[in-house]
Amino acid sequence: MRNVLNAVCIDCGAEHEANDNTYTCKKCGGILEVIYDYAYIKTQLTREKLAGRKDPTLWRYRELLPIEEGSELTPLRVGGSPLYKADRLGKILGLKNLYVKDDGLNPTSSLKDRASAIAVVRAKHAGMSTVACSSTGNAASSLAGNAAAMGLKSFIFVPERAPKGKLTQLLIFGATVISVKGNYEDTFKLSAAAIEKWHWYNRNAAINPYLSEGKKTVSLEIAEQLCFKAPDYVAISVGDGCTIAGVWKGFKDLYEIGFIDKLPRLISVQASGCYPINRAIETGRPIEWMEEDTIADSIAVGVPRNGEKALRAIRESNGITVNVSDDEILAAMRLLGATSGVFGEPAGVTGTAGLKKAAEQGLIPEDATVVSVVTGNGLKDVTSAQQAAANAGPLGEPIHIPPDIGILIDEFEKRKIKA
Numbered sequence: 438m439r440n441v442l443n444a445v446c447i448d449c450g451a452e453h454e455a456n457d458n459t460y461t462c463k464k465c466g467g468i469l470e471v472i473y474d475y476a477y478i479k480t481q482l483t484r485e486k487l488a489g490r491k492d493p494t495l496w497r498y499r500e501l502l503p504i505e506e507g508s509e510l511t512p513l514r515v516g517g518s519p520l521y522k523a524d525r526l527g528k529i530l531g532l533k534n535l536y537v538k539d540d541g542l543n544p545t546s547s548l549k550d551r552a553s554a555i556a557v558v559r560a561k562h563a564g565m566s567t568v569a570c571s572s573t574g575n576a577a578s579s580l581a582g583n584a585a586a587m588g589l590k591s592f593i594f595v596p597e598r599a600p601k602g603k604l605t606q607l608l609i610f611g612a613t614v615i616s617v618k619g620n621y622e623d624t625f626k627l628s629a630a631a632i633e634k635w636h637w638y639n640r641n642a643a644i645n646p647y648l649s650e651g652k653k654t655v656s657l658e659i660a661e662q663l664c665f666k667a668p669d670y671v672a673i674s675v676g677d678g679c680t681i682a683g684v685w686k687g688f689k690d691l692y693e694i695g696f697i698d699k700l701p702r703l704i705s706v707q708a709s710g711c712y713p714i715n716r717a718i719e720t721g722r723p724i725e726w727m728e729e730d731t732i733a734d735s736i737a738v739g740v741p742r743n744g745e746k747a748l749r750a751i752r753e754s755n756g757i758t759v760n761v762s763d764d765e766i767l768a769a770m771r772l773l774g775a776t777s778g779v780f781g782e783p784a785g786v787t788g789t790a791g792l793k794k795a796a797e798q799g800l801i802p803e804d805a806t807v808v809s810v811v812t813g814n815g816l817k818d819v820t821s822a823q824q825a826a827a828n829a830g831p832l833g834e835p836i837h838i839p840p841d842i843g844i845l846i847d848e849f850e851k852r853k854i855k856a
């Protein structure tokens with residue numbers, strides 16, 4: 438990889454060769470970060486060159502990705518998700534320049550596809566035939582889908598509580614699914630042991646430093662979609678912390694190669710039932726274990742695996758932390774859907790819920806350019822979506838009637854519905 442210099446420990450700074458034999462620091466066990474040769478990349482990639490590329494997927498940014506030359510790329514359309522100007526929602530939140538990035542439109546319906554695409558490409562290039570991960574759901578379904586598209590086998594470890602939609606995706610993509618009686622932490626540890634025993638390619642995002650490099654492409658797209666005027670704020674939901682770290686890395690990369698001239702502030706949103714990363718920011722204390730009590734299963738992470746990278750991203754960006762209740766998450770799901778036509782899963786709209794709260798608290802200037810990233814699709818968790826609809830009032834359920842126009846008129850009158 439001519440564009441990559443090395444992989445540096447974010448805790449002690451030790452430098453390592455960038456390859457798939459080393460995921461964590463050999464000195465202190467810390468998490469590694471991929472370091473690029475920006476001077477070289479600048480000679481290879483310009484805004485004009487990028488604009489001329491027809492490929493809408495994340496591979497359009499290959500100069501900024503840790504991919505070996507000659508790698509076979511996943512054929513799935515990962516990335517290239519739309520950025521919508523969300524004026525109706527913006528009006529409600531008091532924001533004049535609000536955008537919604539719908540990453541639920543990725544091939545397996547979450548932002549995680551961006552990381553899994555890198556995982557399967559690297560695995561294939563390394564000559565591996567099997568990939569594995571533990572996940573609360575989306576990393577798993579995206580790995581299984583991307584593996585299937587590349588002809589790789591996948592072994593997936595999920596905690597018992599993974600929603601049905603996500604589990605079903607795994608089974609359809611032909612993964613071997615191991616449902617672990619325990620929480621995410623237990624699941625993670627078992628997968629790590631199995632990966633070591635059978636030498637599978639490791640897609641555990643916090644351990645494998647290449648994966649947040651895939652996730653950063655969401656920021657590369659946002660910037661390109663805004664004609665390289667970086668937004669002022671980006672709101673995103675946080676679980677393990679790899680996504681927000683990736684979001685930050687993407688903007689920093691663009692800044693380093695001179696594509697953008699300022700960096701956004703990050704709005705880190707967690708569930709008030711599980712917010713170990715935000716708590717560390719708010720208290721200035723180290724990250725400590727927290728109970729996992731939220732319907733936003735994709736971000737119910739009591740022991741964040743990438744906490745340090747996330748903390749650094751939030752602090753460097755002069756970021757804001759917001760914690761939202763399950764009710765606020767469900768309300769945001771309905772609000773986003775009904776004002777914008779974008780349907781997110783609970784963790785998918787947690788960023789939007791946090792943005793709403795921050796805006797109501799007057800933390801965001803009304804003329805700021807703000808992007809709310811929707812990280813996963815609502816159809817993955819229909820049970821929560823039905824709850825969100827029901828909470829929203831009498832129209833949260835269908836009107837059940839016999840096929841009779843008279844009765845329909847009566848029902849409309851009774852419910853004060855203007856036809």
Ligand SMILES: *Cc1c(COP(=O)(O)O)cnc(C)c1O
Pocket residue numbers: 547548549575576642674675676677678679680681735736782784785812813814
């Ligand atoms: C994984 C995930 C997140 C959070 O990403 P982390 O890297 O765990 O912080 C947010 N939303 C959805 C839908 C996810 O699947």
Ligand SMILES: [Zn+2]
Pocket residue numbers: 446447448449450451462463464465466467
């Ligand atoms: Zn180290």
